[in-house]
Amino acid sequence: MSATTSRRAFLAAASAAVATLAPGITLIAAQAKPADQPASSSVRWGMLIDTTRCSQDCSACVGACNVENGLGSHGRPQTDPQWIRKVDLTSKRTGQKLSLPVMCQHCESPPCVDVCPTGASFKRQDGIVLVDRHICIGCRYCMMACPYKARSFVHESLENQRPHQPRGKGCVEGCNLCAHRVDEGKRPACAEACASGAILFGDLNDPKSEIAQKLRTLPTTQIRPELKLNTAVRYGGLSI
Amino acid sequence: MKTVAYREVEAMTTGWWMLMGVLAAFTSLGLLAAFYMEHNGHWVTGMTNQIVWGLPHVFAVFLIVAASGALNVASISSVFGRTAYKPLAPLSALLAVSLLAGGLTVLLLDLGRPDRLMVAMTKYNFRSIFAWNVILYSGFFGIVVVYMWTMMDRRMKSFSKPAGFAAFAWRLILTTGTGSIFGFLVARTPYDSAVMAPMFIAMSFSFGLAVFILVVFASSEMTNRPLGDALVRRLKNLLGVFIAAVLYFVTVQQLTGLYVAEKRDAVVFLLTNGGVFTILFWLVQIGLGALLPLALLFAPPTAMNRPAIGLAAILVILGGIAQVYVIIIGGQAYPMPLFPGFEATSSFFDGQVNTYVPSGPEAFLGVSGFAVAMLLVAFASTVFRFLPESLADEVVDPHCAAKARK
Amino acid sequence: MKASWLIALLAMLVAGLGWGPAFADPFPTIPKAKGERCVEDPQYMRRNHMDVLRHQRDDTMRLGIRTTKHSLKECVSCHAVDGKDGKPVTVKSRQHFCASCHEFAAVDIDCFACHASTPEAKR
Numbered sequence: 001m002s003a004t005t006s007r008r009a010f011l012a013a014a015s016a017a018v019a020t021l022a023p024g025i026t027l028i029a030a031q032a033k034p035a036d037q038p039a040s041s042s043v044r045w046g047m048l049i050d051t052t053r054c055s056q057d058c059s060a061c062v063g064a065c066n067v068e069n070g071l072g073s074h075g076r077p078q079t080d081p082q083w084i085r086k087v088d089l090t091s092k093r094t095g096q097k098l099s100l101p102v103m104c105q106h107c108e109s110p111p112c113v114d115v116c117p118t119g120a121s122f123k124r125q126d127g128i129v130l131v132d133r134h135i136c137i138g139c140r141y142c143m144m145a146c147p148y149k150a151r152s153f154v155h156e157s158l159e160n161q162r163p164h165q166p167r168g169k170g171c172v173e174g175c176n177l178c179a180h181r182v183d184e185g186k187r188p189a190c191a192e193a194c195a196s197g198a199i200l201f202g203d204l205n206d207p208k209s210e211i212a213q214k215l216r217t218l219p220t221t222q223i224r225p226e227l228k229l230n231t232a233v234r235y236g237g238l239s240i
Numbered sequence: 241m242k243t244v245a246y247r248e249v250e251a252m253t254t255g256w257w258m259l260m261g262v263l264a265a266f267t268s269l270g271l272l273a274a275f276y277m278e279h280n281g282h283w284v285t286g287m288t289n290q291i292v293w294g295l296p297h298v299f300a301v302f303l304i305v306a307a308s309g310a311l312n313v314a315s316i317s318s319v320f321g322r323t324a325y326k327p328l329a330p331l332s333a334l335l336a337v338s339l340l341a342g343g344l345t346v347l348l349l350d351l352g353r354p355d356r357l358m359v360a361m362t363k364y365n366f367r368s369i370f371a372w373n374v375i376l377y378s379g380f381f382g383i384v385v386v387y388m389w390t391m392m393d394r395r396m397k398s399f400s401k402p403a404g405f406a407a408f409a410w411r412l413i414l415t416t417g418t419g420s421i422f423g424f425l426v427a428r429t430p431y432d433s434a435v436m437a438p439m440f441i442a443m444s445f446s447f448g449l450a451v452f453i454l455v456v457f458a459s460s461e462m463t464n465r466p467l468g469d470a471l472v473r474r475l476k477n478l479l480g481v482f483i484a485a486v487l488y489f490v491t492v493q494q495l496t497g498l499y500v501a502e503k504r505d506a507v508v509f510l511l512t513n514g515g516v517f518t519i520l521f522w523l524v525q526i527g528l529g530a531l532l533p534l535a536l537l538f539a540p541p542t543a544m545n546r547p548a549i550g551l552a553a554i555l556v557i558l559g560g561i562a563q564v565y566v567i568i569i570g571g572q573a574y575p576m577p578l579f580p581g582f583e584a585t586s587s588f589f590d591g592q593v594n595t596y597v598p599s600g601p602e603a604f605l606g607v608s609g610f611a612v613a614m615l616l617v618a619f620a621s622t623v624f625r626f627l628p629e630s631l632a633d634e635v636v637d638p639h640c641a642a643k644a645r646k
Numbered sequence: 647m648k649a650s651w652l653i654a655l656l657a658m659l660v661a662g663l664g665w666g667p668a669f670a671d672p673f674p675t676i677p678k679a680k681g682e683r684c685v686e687d688p689q690y691m692r693r694n695h696m697d698v699l700r701h702q703r704d705d706t707m708r709l710g711i712r713t714t715k716h717s718l719k720e721c722v723s724c725h726a727v728d729g730k731d732g733k734p735v736t737v738k739s740r741q742h743f744c745a746s747c748h749e750f751a752a753v754d755i756d757c758f759a760c761h762a763s764t765p766e767a768k769r
Contacts, residue, residue, distance in 0.1 A: 078289065080289075085587050087588075088584070118364070137357075146427055147426065156283050170281070
């Protein structure tokens with residue numbers, strides 16, 4: 001047996017050990033993939049957002065995203081990038097008030113990936129939709145095509161980027177479900193920062209995962225369901 | 241029939257230098273504007289994360305659409321065998337490639353990373369209509385250049401007809417592709433319609449011919465070459481038909497929108513309370529850009545008056561730019577319906593009509609697309625024999641001219 | 647190897663002829679790295695670092711493979727050079743490891759338009 005396979009076996013054993021040693025993060029830690037393994041198509045990462053637990057005056061998820069990904073503001077709201085935003089809703093019929101975060105919905109058939117001329121906008125095997133800035137030419141067609149306004153264009157030169165989150169002028173960017181954290185077995189920053197537990201992160205493909213179980217039992221919906229994009233971000237307590 | 245004689249434009253005259261100077265100045269202004277935008281980043285323009293495509297795209301799309309339409313005259317002569325248009329066929333093809341070059345220059349210089357042109361040329365995602373268009377545009381250049389060769393080189397004459405056919409088919413596909421850039425966008429209610437593709441084809445006929453008429457008028461005036469009434473009458477009647485065709489498609493587009501409940505709000509917004517878009521639609525696109533030119537082209541007092549026909553062509557271009565503006569910018573200004581049945585507010589301008597204030601650099605970059613196109617036309621017709629020596633009636637259509645004399 | 651020396655010599659000659667004083671020191675001063683030895687043979691890295699980085703870039707970006715051996719982040723942190731203020735210098739400074747050689751070779755790199763050119767300060 002080669003050295004690499006035995007290392008893989010060791011890593012797998014190690015992550016299993018973590019699963020039993022640290023309750024609370026067990027579910028996620030058990031799914032952490034070894035660093036030398038590619039993301040697998042047997043997994044589909046997703047989030048369930050319980051709007052009944054999301055309060056209008058809380059924006060912890062937005063703040064955490066900005067810090068995690070180094071999104072600064074230039075004081076120009078029209079051009080400052082926003083990967084996640086809080087949307088406040090008032091029903092025109094009943095006056096019901098709701099508040100919820102909207103970010104990239106990580107569609108199963110993402111329009112941004114279809115329209116991207118160079119293939120910079122792509123979907124990882126585990127369902128995460130993101131932009132490869134190495135080949136993004138900044139045409140913004142994906143922003144035209146995204147039904148969720150989830151993408152931002154970097155309108156100015158940037159400095160002090162976080163080492164794990166390279167970003168720069170002239171490329172389009174958006175929520176990548178904190179792929180760098182997910183690959184380490186952690187939750188996205190927004191989910192971790194949500195004190196009320198309104199954002200649940202997990203593997204939609206694993207029937208035993210908490211998110212899959214909740215999706216089976218609770219009434220949930222996706223934004224713009226008529227587009228049939230089969231988003232990985234689902235909302236509870238919202239009737240469209 | 242007499243063979244048509246072609247002659248280069250005389251270079252280095254005062255008029256030539258002035259024309260070249262003005263066009264070069266506008267081109268340089270556009271390049272400077274692009275450099276300014278790229279150096280600072282797009283925040284110095286009016287484009288934002290809500291209005292992601294702005295004035296450069298309006299001009300680029302107009303020029304690309306007009307490019308395919310500018311090939312009309314050549315197509316009518318080669319494909320439909322109308323000999324009266326034959327003397328102008330090379331100019332028509334030249335104008336087509338030049339307008340396309342102008343449009344693509346603007347599109348390229350507005351990219352966030354124009355330095356990555358090589359990436360755009362080498363990496364293709366074949367599900368992307370943009371990627372198809374990159375191929376369609378390159379192919380158009382190739383086919384039309386070959387077509388010009390077959391028209392201008394006696395040895396190649398026999399290939400002229402098949403080349404003309406190929407160019408005609410290709411330009412229809414090309415404009416279908418341009419229209420589909422918008423027609424296939426399910427995200428935005430005002431786009432998302434199959435009628436976009438045929439409407440863009442009609443638009444290309446109309447805009448392209450309007451530009452062509454102006455170029456013919458200007459070149460015959462500047463180089464003192466005769467231009468007979470017979471040809472002018474044909475061209476202006478054709479323009480009238482194309483304007484009507486565009487009006488037809490616009491009507492169909494808006495009516496289907498009004499009929500479908502899902503789209504009704506967006507159409508009502510545009511037609512009644514869309515602010516600048518409503519004004520641009522009714523006043524500039526429909527009024528100045530279609531109805532007034534139709535009146536100028538067909539009302540007896542102005543029907544055969546050259547300045548009036550020229551004015552009509554200018555108005556068609558203005559109306560066309562307004563139409564593309566309304567489609568591209570208006571389509572983004574209308575709020576995206578993420579949560580139907582709810583009033584939405586957010587820091588990212590959800591639920592709001594987005595505002596767009598174009599900046600100077602964008603406008604200069606856009607206009608420079610025209611300058612690039614005209615510079616290419618002027619330069620090529622100085623170096624090669626694109627322009628016929630005479631477009632007098634007896635040259636263009638001896639049969640008809642003889643009848644008129646009787 | 648011979649070819650690159652020849653090119654360097656030629657570059658020196660040209661520099662010496664044209665702008666002598668500006669290039670008084672014809673060779674770049676390459677700062678020492680912090681680690682004991684590079685992840686690959688230095689000779690190999692001098693010639694092939696771009697391919698190594700590109701390969702890793704596509705693996706990480708496209709597939710989610712996050713091994714650290716060939717990661718740009720690790721290069722940047724091992725080759726960090728502290729400036730006068732005690733903080734690592736950015737690529738804008740000629741003291742920066744990448745800049746020192748790339749400026750000499752007049753090869754413009756795009757990496758640091760997006761990537762951080764310094765290791766992250768403790769938060």
